[in-house]
Structures are given as structure tokens and as C-alpha cells.
Amino acid sequence: MAKFYITSAIPYVNAKPHIGHAQEFVYADTIRRYHKAIGDNVLYLCGADENALKIFQAAEKAGKKPQEFTDEHNKEFLEVAKRLNVQFDIWQRGSDENKHFTSSQKLWELCSKNGDIYKKSYTGLYCVGCEQFYEPEELNENGECFEHPGRKLDKVSEENYFFKLSKYQKFLEDLLLNNKLNIIPDFRKNEALAFIKRGLQDFSISRSKERAKGWGIPVPNDHSQIMYVWFDALNIYQTGIGFCWDEKKYKKWAPQDLMVIGKGITRFHAIYWPAILKSAGLKLPKELFIHGYLTVDGQKMSKTLGNVVDPLDMINKYGVDVLRYYLLKEIPSTSDGDFSERRLKEVYNADLANNLGNLVSRVAKLCESANFNNEIAAKTHIIEIEEYTLALSEYKFNDALSFIWGKITGLNQYIDSQKPWDLVKNNSPRVKDVLNHAVDGVVEVALLLEPFLPETAKKIENQFIKQKIISGSPLFPRIP
RNA sequence: GCCAGGGUAGCUCAACGGUGGAGCGGAGUCUUCAUAAGGCUAUGGAUGUGGGUCCGAAUCCCACCCCUGGUACCA
Numbered sequence A: 001m002a003k004f005y006i007t008s009a010i011p012y013v014n015a016k017p018h019i020g021h022a023q024e025f026v027y028a029d030t031i032r033r034y035h036k037a038i039g040d041n042v043l044y045l046c047g048a049d050e051n052a053l054k055i056f057q058a059a060e061k062a063g064k065k066p067q068e069f070t071d072e073h074n075k076e077f078l079e080v081a082k083r084l085n086v087q088f089d090i091w092q093r094g095s096d097e098n099k100h101f102t103s104s105q106k107l108w109e110l111c112s113k114n115g116d117i118y119k120k121s122y123t124g125l126y127c128v129g130c131e132q133f134y135e136p137e138e139l140n141e142n143g144e145c146f147e148h149p150g151r152k153l154d155k156v157s158e159e160n161y162f163f164k165l166s167k168y169q170k171f172l173e174d175l176l177l178n179n180k181l182n183i184i185p186d187f188r189k190n191e192a193l194a195f196i197k198r199g200l201q202d203f204s205i206s207r208s209k210e211r212a213k214g215w216g217i218p219v220p221n222d223h224s225q226i227m228y229v230w231f232d233a234l235n236i237y238q239t240g241i242g243f244c245w246d247e248k249k250y251k252k253w254a255p256q257d258l259m260v261i262g263k264g265i266t267r268f269h270a271i272y273w274p275a276i277l278k279s280a281g282l283k284l285p286k287e288l289f290i291h292g293y294l295t296v297d298g299q300k301m302s303k304t305l306g307n308v309v310d311p312l313d314m315i316n317k318y319g320v321d322v323l324r325y326y327l328l329k330e331i332p333s334t335s336d337g338d339f340s341e342r343r344l345k346e347v348y349n350a351d352l353a354n355n356l357g358n359l360v361s362r363v364a365k366l367c368e369s370a371n372f373n374n375e376i377a378a379k380t381h382i383i384e385i386e387e388y389t390l391a392l393s394e395y396k397f398n399d400a401l402s403f404i405w406g407k408i409t410g411l412n413q414y415i416d417s418q419k420p421w422d423l424v425k426n427n428s429p430r431v432k433d434v435l436n437h438a439v440d441g442v443v444e445v446a447l448l449l450e451p452f453l454p455e456t457a458k459k460i461e462n463q464f465i466k467q468k469i470i471s472g473s474p475l476f477p478r479i480p
Numbered sequence B: 001g002c003c004a005g006g007g008u009a010g011c012u013c014a015a016c017g018g019u020g021g022a023g024c025g026g027a028g029u030c031u032u033c034a035u036a037a038g039g040c041u042a043u044g045g046a047u048g049u050g051g052g053u054c055c056g057a058a059u060c061c062c063a064c065c066c067c068u069g070g071u072a073c074c075a
Helices: A019-037 A053-061 A066-083 A097-113 A165-177 A186-197 A229-239 A247-253 A263-280 A311-318 A320-330 A341-369 A386-393 A397-418 A420-425 A431-449 A454-464
Strands: A003-008 A041-048 A090-093 A117-127 A132-134 A154-163 A182-184 A206-208 A222-227 A258-262 A287-291 A294-296 A337-339
Touching: A003 A019, A003 A247, A019 A041, A019 A066, A019 A258, A019 A287, A019 A294, A019 A311, A019 A320, A041 A066, A041 A229, A053 A066, A066 A090, A066 A311, A090 A097, A097 A117, A097 A229, A097 A263, A154 A206, A154 A222, A154 A263, A165 A186, A165 A263, A182 A186, A186 A263, A222 A229, A229 A263, A258 A263, A263 A287, A311 A320, A311 A341, A320 A341, A320 A397, A320 A454, A337 A341, A341 A397, A341 A420, A341 A431, A341 A454, A386 A397, A397 A420, A397 A431, A420 A431, A431 A454
Parallel strands: A003 A041, A003 A258, A041 A090, A182 A287, A258 A287, A294 A337
Antiparallel strands: A117 A132, A117 A154, A206 A222
């Protein structure tokens, strides 16, 4: 039994989760469930990035203590995951001082021991109003920040620790080029490679304590400095599986077999993270799956536009599997996609109510009226179907679902051609064979569906493994 | 600016040198076991624009127009 350690990007918990978080959770959960179904020993970790100054500032703005503030948002993320039927095996918080602070300091020390961390002065444009550094392109035409127009920025120098990323240029190039870290899709790999080939510069991995307002993980042996958020955030993937506090557990699960992330944080996962791990002498992740972003009705999701979609609203209105289905079927997993409630309703009626739901109803009713004796045992393992497994191995969820829907259409065609209702009327003995085939098909569909729509799959299975199959209430009642 | 990907039916996308396809929506028809569901059929397109190569181009080449992403220390 192979182990499969999967992680999804640790969200920044400064606001409640939106539909984009739901998308990533559902993707990772579907992969997790699929691996479980083919017999792997699976562990899924996610967690919360909590050590950024922005969290502290957001808490202040909300008039709350940071801990209280992050506790609340953590709860919201866990609630959304739960309602999505997304099962985290581990939820590792970045504010966990016992485990995560020690773990990140240990990682730092390992890199340091290897001679990859050094002190250097960093000069940048600092806005006193915002209390942060800006890049020239982040400023308006007068070279001022947008929050405080009219106020000149100061050139400020600060001593920070740097990580010798440049040292790993060749290593990273080889890692990506030869798919030792396999990046899906290809064009993201090429982007990362292009970035590497342009020449890697060392990057700063600490901030002064004043600048970070003491919020974050102290640098070992230098408490005037706080770790740069990404240095510790990425390490949540290790802390959660016991790095530094349960070596046995860590040995069992490291390294990551798959990281699921959004396109915006490719560099950190494809370049920084492998370099840091290599420097620390630790095992490297094997695969990186990068999905796109969601727009809402063709527009970017934003608070100012007021079009942020709350996944809980959708679940309450339509049901979990409807949202899961939409995200998995209607959004091509590697490119950007659009979330539209109008489209969701269309897909609901066409695919879930008319095709899947109605097939289940009609087969169940046929069995009931034929007083069919069901001999199909519950199947536990996904049958190896190339088209299906290939689509899943490339994380093309929409292709895998299209394949399943092809089966549904096939079953409807079969029923139409065999006309079992006539066979029942004529007391034909053939009705048994026909229903056997139909029931077998429905059970297979349920099985293939489990990673995607676990609740629905379970309902179908429960209805169809009984000796006497009777019709039940519609799985997906049509909506007008 | 540079690099990469894309612009195909009302919508989402497939075909990547050989008679333009699928799903959804819309139309017709058959059927009645089923959630007014299902099956079948037809309809639907100067394949972004303009040139070129070729017996033949959505596909290859050139130019142009639009869209998306990347182009390091905001995460």
C-alpha cells in the first residue's frame, strides 16, 4: 500500500473563505478520495498561514486580538471544508508555537548550517504611513503609494537575512527539466523554468522586528529579526506531519507526493520551496498541480465589486454535490474558469437532475415494479478504466466526469432499446438480465463518482446494494 | 517591451495538414419505466483580420488586431 501525502495551499486567514478556496479544497479532496479508492494510504494536509503582518493589521482594524481574529477565521475555513465534504487529515496552524515555531526554526538552522543563510543590507522605498516597503511599480506616477498620496517615500536600509537561492540555480533547472518535480500543467513548468533561466537572485527571508511588529516567528539566535512569512508558511507542510516533534510520523509521510496550489503562488512552490528543502537536506516534493482562478460572471472577484461568492450560500441553496460538480465539471482545472449561478442552474438540471438523477429514479422504479431480486454486491475498488484513470492522473476532472456521463447516456440508451417495461408486462424472463445490467451500470457509476460527489455516490450505493431495490425521492429535484 | 498560451456554432470547449465535431441552450420527432425526464433526427459556423506555402490549411509560414498568464522579495 503506497503512501500518498497531499497538501493544498495554506490559505491566508484574514477573511472568510470564498468560492476560490472551495475550488482548491474540492480539487484536493477529489484527488485524495481517488487515491484512497485505488488503495493508497492517504494523508491530506492543509492549514492556516497566520504569521503575516497583514493578519495583525486586519485584526487591529476589526478591533480584535490577533489570536481571537485568526481563531474565528480558522473556524470559518474548517466549517466550509466540512460542509464541502472535504476531509483534512491535518489542519496545521502557523500560530502553533509549540510545533510550528520550533519546526520553522529548525528548518532555518539546517539551511544556516549548510551555509545558505547570510546577512545583507536591503534598501527599499518605505512608506511611513503604511509601514511597509514598496516596489517602484507599485507606486503612482509621482512615486507615492496609493494610500498616502502626497507623501514621499523614504529610502530605508535594513539588515536582513538572505537565502542563497542563486546557489541552487542548476539544481532547480535539473529538477524541473527532468520532472523530478513534476509540474502540471506544462506551461506553468515552462514559466518557472524561464524564471530560473533568467538567473536566480538570493531573496530576503527575514524582516526587522519593528517592521513586522513582532508578529511572526523569531529568527534563531537573533530576536531582532522575524522570519519572512513564506519561509515559515511553506514549512507548515512539514510541521503538520511531525517535522521536529514526531520523527516517526515525519519519516512515514515525507515528502509531499502532491502539492495543489493556485497559479499565483507558483514561484514559491516550484522554486523557493524545493531549494529550501534541498538546502536543509530534506526530501523534496514530487509533484505540483497548479490550477487557475475563478471569475464571477466574467468579472474578477473583489470586495469592492461586491461579487464575492460565499460557498456556504451555494451549498445551502443547491447542495454540496451540486457545487462540487460545478467546480469539477465546468471549470477546466488548469485554466481560469467562470462561476455563474445561472450556468450552475443549467448544469444542475441538465446533468444532475435529468441525466444522473432521472437514471437512478427510472432504474429503481423498474426494479421495484418488476420485483427484481438484486444480486449485485457492493463494489469496493474502482475498476481500472484507462480513460478515467488517465484523466484523473492528469487532474482533468472535467474529462473524467464527461467519461462517467457517457456511461449514463449509454445506460439510458440501453434501457430505451430493451424496453424493460414491456418485458415486465409480458412476464418475459429476460427482464432479469436487463435489470441486472442496468443496476450493475448504476452501481458502477456511483463508484466512479465517489471521488467527485461522495454524498450522491453513497446515496446511490445505499439504494442499489439492497436485495430489493425500491424507488426513493429524487436525488436532484429539477429547479424551474 | 520581452516570453508563453489563446481567439472555432448563442454558451463551454474538442479537432492541430485530408469532407469543420461534442456537450449545453433552442427546434422537431419517437417513447412512457422515470424528476414534463429519456432516445433519435435535423438545424446551427466566411474556424479574429489580411496575405503566403500546398493538390488540400482551423491546423504550417508572415504581418496585424484583441484576450489571458509570466516577467522575484505584496501574499
